[in-house]
Amino acid sequence: MIDIGSLRALAGIEQHGSVIAAAEAIGFSPSAVSQQVKKLEKEAGFAVLERRGRGVLLTERGLALAAYGRRILAELEELQSTLLADPAKPSGSLKIVSFSTACRGLVGPLLARLEQSGAALSVAVLAEDPREAVARVANGEADLGLVHNWNSVPLVIPEHLTLEWLCEDVADLLVHRSHPLAQRPEVEPAELVDEEWISTPAGAICNEALLRIFADLGRVPDIRVYDPDFATHIALVEQGVAVALVPRLGRPALPSGVAAVPVVNPVQARHVGLVHRRTMTASPGIRHVAGLLREIAASVPGA
Structure with missing residues (x-):
């Protein structure tokens, strides 16, 4: 009989592309994953993996078995989360x-x-x-x-x-209190093209959102600092180094030297x-x- 753990190991290799990556994802050691695959091959009677350079690829029958395995594992997960769980006691x-x-x-x-x-x-x-x-x-x-x-x-x-x-979750423009825009009730993207920005790292969704603000204007924001932490953004705005676009969710109380100005047309949310x-x-x-x-x-x- 095919073991559930062996199917989980094979499905992990298919999803993650290697024995090592699968082991990290499912919490086994690489050697344990390899042993599970060998056990599966013995039980199934055919090879499910083939060596390709330093890595491995699933054979045609291995791919079919992994697909069955994913369906079985999904049904098992659903069984465990419903019939085998007490709905009154999470x-x-x-x-x-x-x-x-x-x-x-x-x-x-x-x-x-x-x-x-x-x-x-x-x-x-x-x-x-x-x-x-x-x-x-x-x-x-x-x-x-x-x-x-x-x-x-x-x-x-x-x-x-x-x-x-x-x-x-709405995002506001954060500027230093001495900034010309600090007292404005709202601002539009066209008024921000010449600002110096701090942004989340390139490729992050919030960075892409900042870039999209200026896409219709044919401009790229002048990003001087990249940092993943919005707390750093607020600190640099307080020091007058840059402006930032910071969402309200989880945002701490702003320092007295920082003003939040809504962005409109469109609202950044x-x-x-x-x-x-x-x-x-x-x-x-x-x-x-x-x-x-x-x-x-x-x-x-x-x-």
Whole structure:
């Protein structure tokens, strides 16, 4: 009889491209993954992997077996999250992947509520960009992902995931109090083309959103500093070094030397949502955490 662990190892290699990457994703050692594959080949009676240079490729029959394996593993996950779980008692462990401002604005309050409620749920949190969060949830490395989708930068969601929007998060232009725009009730993109900016790193979704602001103007923003932490953005604005576009979710109280000015035409906003695998929809733990996140998102001031 084919072992579930062997199917999981083979599906991991197909998803991640190598034995080492699969081992990291599913929490086995590379040698354990290799042993699982050898066991699978013995049980199946045919080779599922072939060497190609320093790496491996799945054989034709290996690819077919991995496809069956993914379906079996998905059905097993759905069984464990529904019939084998007590809907009245959310329990077990969940791994959440979230972008950093949602960690502060949503996940922090979530953990506090779970602690106060005494729920038997253990939650681990990893901060990553939404694209990485989607990938981790899609391949089973995480159970829930908090993601954002700027109105100008769409986020691709695989079909086997479900996405629920929680709230809208508006971003403001942050400038030093002495800046000419500091007293304005609002500004438009055309008024910002000559500013010096601090931005999240190139390739990050928030960086792409900043670039898109100026796309219709035929200009590229003058980005002088790249840093992933919005707290650094605020600090540099306070020092008069640059201006920044910073969302309100998870944003701390601004220093007295920093002014927030709304950007219009268009308003700069991102939708914040929750993703999980469809097979986990009925999981008591997922349902409980999703419900708490809805409540928290609805009460976020300014978002």
